Amino acid sequence: MEIRITRTRNPKKKPDENSLVFGHDFTDHMFIMNYTQGEGWHDPRVEPYGPLQLDPSTMVFHYAQETFEGLKAYKTDSGDIQLFRAKDNAARLNQSNERMCIPTLDEEDVIQAIATLVKVDQDWIPKAEGTSLYIRPFVIATDPFVGVKASSTYLFMIILSPVGAYYKEGISPVKIYVEDKYVRAVPGGIGFAKTGGNYAASLMAQVEAGKKGYSQVLWLDGIERKYVEEVGTSNVFCRVGNKIYTPPLQGSILSGITRDSAIKLLRSWDIEVIEERFTIEQLFEWHRKGELQEVFATGTAAVISPIGALSWQDNEITINNNEIGQLSQRLYNSITKIQNGQLEDSFSWITSI
Amino acid sequence: MEIRITRTRNPKKKPDENSLVFGHDFTDHMFIMNYTQGEGWHDPRVEPYGPLQLDPSTMVFHYAQETFEGLKAYKTDSGDIQLFRAKDNAARLNQSNERMCIPTLDEEDVIQAIATLVKVDQDWIPKAEGTSLYIRPFVIATDPFVGVKASSTYLFMIILSPVGAYYKEGISPVKIYVEDKYVRAVPGGIGFAKTGGNYAASLMAQVEAGKKGYSQVLWLDGIERKYVEEVGTSNVFCRVGNKIYTPPLQGSILSGITRDSAIKLLRSWDIEVIEERFTIEQLFEWHRKGELQEVFATGTAAVISPIGALSWQDNEITINNNEIGQLSQRLYNSITKIQNGQLEDSFSWITSI
Numbered sequence: 001m002e003i004r005i006t007r008t009r010n011p012k013k014k015p016d017e018n019s020l021v022f023g024h025d026f027t028d029h030m031f032i033m034n035y036t037q038g039e040g041w042h043d044p045r046v047e048p049y050g051p052l053q054l055d056p057s058t059m060v061f062h063y064a065q066e067t068f069e070g071l072k073a074y075k076t077d078s079g080d081i082q083l084f085r086a087k088d089n090a091a092r093l094n095q096s097n098e099r100m101c102i103p104t105l106d107e108e109d110v111i112q113a114i115a116t117l118v119k120v121d122q123d124w125i126p127k128a129e130g131t132s133l134y135i136r137p138f139v140i141a142t143d144p145f146v147g148v149k150a151s152s153t154y155l156f157m158i159i160l161s162p163v164g165a166y167y168k169e170g171i172s173p174v175k176i177y178v179e180d181k182y183v184r185a186v187p188g189g190i191g192f193a194k195t196g197g198n199y200a201a202s203l204m205a206q207v208e209a210g211k212k213g214y215s216q217v218l219w220l221d222g223i224e225r226k227y228v229e230e231v232g233t234s235n236v237f238c239r240v241g242n243k244i245y246t247p248p249l250q251g252s253i254l255s256g257i258t259r260d261s262a263i264k265l266l267r268s269w270d271i272e273v274i275e276e277r278f279t280i281e282q283l284f285e286w287h288r289k290g291e292l293q294e295v296f297a298t299g300t301a302a303v304i305s306p307i308g309a310l311s312w313q314d315n316e317i318t319i320n321n322n323e324i325g326q327l328s329q330r331l332y333n334s335i336t337k338i339q340n341g342q343l344e345d346s347f348s349w350i351t352s353i
Numbered sequence: 354m355e356i357r358i359t360r361t362r363n364p365k366k367k368p369d370e371n372s373l374v375f376g377h378d379f380t381d382h383m384f385i386m387n388y389t390q391g392e393g394w395h396d397p398r399v400e401p402y403g404p405l406q407l408d409p410s411t412m413v414f415h416y417a418q419e420t421f422e423g424l425k426a427y428k429t430d431s432g433d434i435q436l437f438r439a440k441d442n443a444a445r446l447n448q449s450n451e452r453m454c455i456p457t458l459d460e461e462d463v464i465q466a467i468a469t470l471v472k473v474d475q476d477w478i479p480k481a482e483g484t485s486l487y488i489r490p491f492v493i494a495t496d497p498f499v500g501v502k503a504s505s506t507y508l509f510m511i512i513l514s515p516v517g518a519y520y521k522e523g524i525s526p527v528k529i530y531v532e533d534k535y536v537r538a539v540p541g542g543i544g545f546a547k548t549g550g551n552y553a554a555s556l557m558a559q560v561e562a563g564k565k566g567y568s569q570v571l572w573l574d575g576i577e578r579k580y581v582e583e584v585g586t587s588n589v590f591c592r593v594g595n596k597i598y599t600p601p602l603q604g605s606i607l608s609g610i611t612r613d614s615a616i617k618l619l620r621s622w623d624i625e626v627i628e629e630r631f632t633i634e635q636l637f638e639w640h641r642k643g644e645l646q647e648v649f650a651t652g653t654a655a656v657i658s659p660i661g662a663l664s665w666q667d668n669e670i671t672i673n674n675n676e677i678g679q680l681s682q683r684l685y686n687s688i689t690k691i692q693n694g695q696l697e698d699s700f701s702w703i704t705s706i
Contacts, residue, residue: 023499053404056512064417064549101556140414146376148552159409183541186575190554196417197550199501201543203454222539
C-alpha cells in the first residue's frame with residue numbers, strides 16, 4: 001500500500017511528559033483511508049491532525065456503526081520504536097468489523113498504516129517511566145443517510161495520543177462494585193466486538209458505581225446474572241491458591257489482548273490458568289475459605305489493575321489486604337518491560353518499526 | 354427559549370415529490386444547540402444545513418454515546434402544518450438520554466425547536482399522497498477525548514427530510530425471518546432506548562436475513578430465545594380471532610409511539626389488546642389452529658407493515674394469504690388520516706404549528 005504523506009506546517013507544542021493525562025492530547029498527524037462500495041478501501045494518507053467535516057445525517061451519528069482498537073508504541077532505551085501486539089489488534093479490528101457489517105481491512109495494511117503514522121510522529125513518543133504513545137485505529141460509517149442499513153462508505157482512521165502511566169503512583173488496588181441491575185452483553189449480541197455501543201451501554205453502571213464510591217463495576221452475565229464476565233472495560237482474573245481462573249471467551253466477553261498476554265505469561269511460568277465460568281458466589285466463597293489471594297483486571301490502558309475490594313449485595317470483601325498481589329505485580333512488570341524493550345520478546349509480540 | 358435564526362442564501366432545489374426516497378434528501382436548514390457541563394444546554398439556533406466540524410477524537414465516533422428520535426410533520430388540505438405526537442417523542446428522547454447518561458432536554462424546548470425549524474423549512478413539506486416531512490432530532494457526545502466516560506459536552510440537532518410513502522405501491526405484506534442466532538437486547542441493557550448501539554447491533558441479522566430473501570427479522574428475547582419481541586426496528590402485533598396480542602414493554606423493547614397509537618385506536622374500537630409475552634411456538638400454534646388472522650409491525654417510517662410470511666427453523670407460514678389484514682388496513686388508514694388532518698384528532702396527538 002502506498003501511503004501519501006502531507007506534513008503539517010504548524011507543529012503543536014508537545015505536552016509535558018511528566019503530566020500526561022490519558023487520551024487528552026493528540027499528535028500532529030492522523031491517518032485516513034476511505035471505503036466506497038465497488039472501489040473498496042482506497043486513498044491511504046497521512047495528513048495534519050484536524051477536524052472531520054461530516055454531514056449531520058452521517059450514519060455513525062445515528063446508528064453507531066463503528067469499531068475501534070487500542071494499542072501502544074514505546075521507545076526503547078536504545079531509541080528503537082516498538083509496537084506491542086499490533087498484529088493481534090489488526091486481527092481483532094477485523095473481527096469487530098465483521099460483526100458490525102463493516103468491510104474488513106487488509107491486516108498488513110493496518111500495521112503499515114500504524115507504523116507509518118507512528119514514524120511521522122515519532123518525536124511524540126514520550127520516554128518517561130510508564131509513558132507510551134497510545135494508538136487509536138477506528139472505523140466509522142459515513143453514508144449521509146437516515147435509515148437502518150449497513151453503510152456503503154466508511155472512514156478508517158488512526159490517531160495518536162501520548163499517555164502517562166494510567167495510575168500516577170504506580171499500580172494500586174481499586175474498589176469494584178458488582179453490578180446486578182444493568183447488563184453489558186449476552187451471547188448472540190455484540191459483546192465480543194470493540195464497538196461503540198458496548199461502551200455507551202456501560203456508562204450508566206459506571207456512573208452509578210462512581211456515585212457509590214467505586215472505581216468500576218464487575219459485570220455478571222446477562223442471562224443468569226451470576227457468572228463473572230468483565231470488570232469495566234477489562235478482563236478479570238482470580239488467583240485461588242496457586243491456580244488462576246478467568247472467564248472463557250463465549251461471545252459476550254471482549255477478547256482482550258492483555259488478557260491473552262497474561263495467560264501466556266502465567267502458563268510460561270508453569271502456573272495453571274483455568275478458562276472456565278465461575279459465579280460471583282463462588283468468588284465470595286473462595287474468599288470466605290481464605291483461598292482468594294489476588295483479583296486483577298487486564299487492559300491496554302492500565303495493563304494490570306489489582307482489585308482491592310469487591311462489593312456485592314451489601315457484602316464487601318477486601319482482597320489481599322488491599323495490596324498488590326505478587327502475581328499481579330510480576331505480570332505488570334513483565335508485560336511493561338517487554339513493551340518498552342527491557343525484557344526479551346520471547347512470544348514475538350513486538351513489531352519493531 | 355429564544356432561537357436565533359440564520360437563513361440560507363443558497364436554497365437547494367427541492368426533490369420531485371413523487372419520487373422521494375426515505376432519508377436521502379435534507380432541507381435547507383438545521384437546528385443546533387450546545388451543552389457544556391456547568392452551563393447546561395445553550396445557544397439554540399437554526400442555521401443553513403451544512404457539515405459539522407468534529408475532532409477525530411470526538412467521543413461519539415468511539416463510544417457511541419448518542420440518542421435520536423423520529424417523527425413526522427404533515428401539511429393538511431387546508432395548508433396547516435401538524436406534528437404527530439411530538440410530545441411523546443420529546444419525552445422518549447429524554448428516556449433515552451437518561452439511560453445513556455446524556456443530560457436531559459426541556460421537552461417544551463424540544464417541541465419549540467422542532468416547530469421553529471419546520472416553519473423555516475415549511476416549503477419542503479411534500480403534499481403528495483403518503484408523503485411527509487420526516488424529523489430527526491438527535492444528540493451526540495462531543496468531548497475530544499479517548500477514554501470511557503460520559504461526555505461533558507453534547508450537540509442536540511434536528512434535521513428534516515421530505516419522505517415518500519414507505520412502500521411505493523401502498524402497504525404490502527413483507528416476509529420475515531425469525532432470528533434465533535443473534536440477539537438484539539436483554540433486560541438490564543439498552544434495548545428500550547433509541548440509541549445507535551441497538552441499531553448497529555441489529556445490522557448483521559438484517560443483512561443475513563436479506564441474503565435469504567427476507568425483508569427483516571423477528572427478534573426473540575435474548576434470555577430464553579423463545580418470546581417474540583420486535584420485528585426489525587418495529588413493534589409487532591398478532592390478531593388471534595378477535596383479540597390482538599403484542600409483547601409488553603419490559604426494558605428490552607422500544608416503546609414505539611406508533612405501537613401506542615395502534616393500541617389506543619384498537620381499544621377505542623372495542624377490540625381487546627393483550628400486552629403479554631407470547632412465544633414464537635405459540636404464534637406458530639395459533640397459525641396451525643387457523644386462529645392467526647393478521648400479523649403486523651408498527652413504526653414511524655412505514656406506520657403499519659403487514660407481515661405476509663414468517664420463517665422459523667425451516668418452517669415457513671403464510672399469514673392471511675399474504676394479503677393485508679382488515680385491521681392492519683384500518684389502522685393504517687386511521688393513523689395516516691389523523692396525521693394529515695383528514696380524520697378528527699380525538700386523542701390530542703396533533704401539535705398544530
